[in-house]
Amino acid sequence: MLTKIKTASLWGIDAEPVTVETDAHPGLPSLNIVGLADMTIKEARDRIRPAIMNSGFSFPGNRITVNLSPAARRKEGSHFDLPVALGILLLQGQDESPAAGWGVMGELSLDGQVLPVRGALPMAIGMRKCGIKKIMVPEGNAEEVSIVEDIDVYPVSDLKNAFNMYTGRVAPVRYTGAGARDEEDRERAAEDYADVIGQENVKRAVTVAAAGAHGILMIGSPGVGKTMIAGRMPGIMPDLDYEGALTLTQIYSIAGKLNEKRQIIRERPFVAPHTTITKAGLLGGGARPRPGAVSLAHEGILFLDEFGEFDAKLLDMLRQPMEDRKIVITRDGRNAVFPCSFMLVAASNPCKCGYLGDPRHECTCTQGQIDSYRNRFSGPLLDRIDIHVRVEAASEGSLDGKAGGLSTPEMKKMVTEARKIQYERQGSCLNGELTPAQLKRYCVLGSEESRFMSEAYKSLGLSMRVFNKIIKIIRTIADLAGEKYIKTCHIAEALQYRGIDGIFNR
Ligand SMILES: [Zn+2]
Structure with a gap:
């Protein structure tokens, strides 16, 4: 039989x-x-x-x-x-x-x-x-x-x-749910930006980044709180919908990353690979294809701490998946597709010793060391990171237990509303994902704003290369303000995030 x-x-x-x-x-x-x-x-x-x-x-x-x-x-x-x-x-x-x-x-x-x-x-x-x-x-x-x-x-x-x-010898008992266990993710989700003291300018920068899906690079000395700031970013992004949770749980299931404490992925992920990660670990691969860190970060944050320490060739390989928002792995003539729509958050020390520009410590690097460290922050992937921000040590005054400042729920509300405006205006894409043609259409400057912008370019010595990045950020800042038209104050704020040169040339 x-x-x-x-x-x-x-x-x-x-x-x-x-x-x-x-x-x-x-x-x-x-x-x-x-x-x-x-x-x-x-x-x-x-x-x-x-x-x-x-x-x-x-x-x-x-x-x-x-x-x-x-x-x-x-x-x-x-x-x-x-x-x-x-x-x-x-x-x-x-x-x-x-x-x-x-x-x-x-x-x-x-x-x-x-x-x-x-x-x-x-x-x-x-x-x-x-x-x-x-x-x-x-x-x-x-x-x-x-x-x-x-x-x-x-x-x-x-x-x-x-x-x-x-075989029907015992009656089947259908599973009715024990209550999904997602303790690991919940613990992380409970962390609030209200606990990040004296970093309001950086919290503003991550709000702008999350609102428009812009990549962000944070430069600062060791111990100033870059990881603490990055780790809270999933919490200010809009809640994951059912489809998103289903897709993420599938990815984690295939990767063998579900366990007793984490059975369903309902929170946006935060994935922080080590600088020694391999190509397969980062992008996915293997004879039987498995998702990599970029897919585990789908709908969430890929955090590259000590950005300058990653292999430059490996970082370059991130560009295509960031554009396509998926990874295709071909085996036996068949394609395995893993989604990877993540936000890139990078962090780094400003120099080898870590204290360049830090008022509390002296930098012990030679000019040659500073230059060679700085050279790691160039290239095509950096061009895809729209926002660059310096993270300073919180000043003494702000450490006297006065938490205050923006909280995660407040930032999340701002991000959610700004994203809603973008979806209504330009369909399914956020400002950070706009093509040059779309930029022309959605980021129009009035005559006063154009004049302000060209003067700023001249006085700051900016290249046209950074224009496309800045105009996207300006649009997001205007959206956060609920303004249909771009104003000079939005441009002024965006210029603070103008790029790596502004951070290194202090
Ligand atoms: Zn140094």
């Missing part, structure tokens, strides 16, 4: 349905798995036999062939264990199963426990797209999968439990 059980196979952020066909023939006892299975699936043979025996079942004494259909596409993952084991058990004279047509996924331990798997959410979404509405999943994946609307989730603890449920 032949049994068929539905499951899925991952590819990029998507998954496609797979049918596990199991058949038994007379012959020497053996278990063969065919259908372009990779090593993790081949190894399933070594897990499935003990899992079946240790669950109190007998293993069939004939020749068993398992085919993963469609056979033409490569498959990977330990989640095939459970459907294959169930298929084998069903061979032993079962009637029609009440759960025929359900989707099934799960890894087996040797003692028959069902263990959580990577990519459960995208696989559930892939199965749902093909009309499967009931899915049996490991207990550890139930919460993650339950965010798919219009799907019934049945968690199972071990193989015996799964077999009894699949």
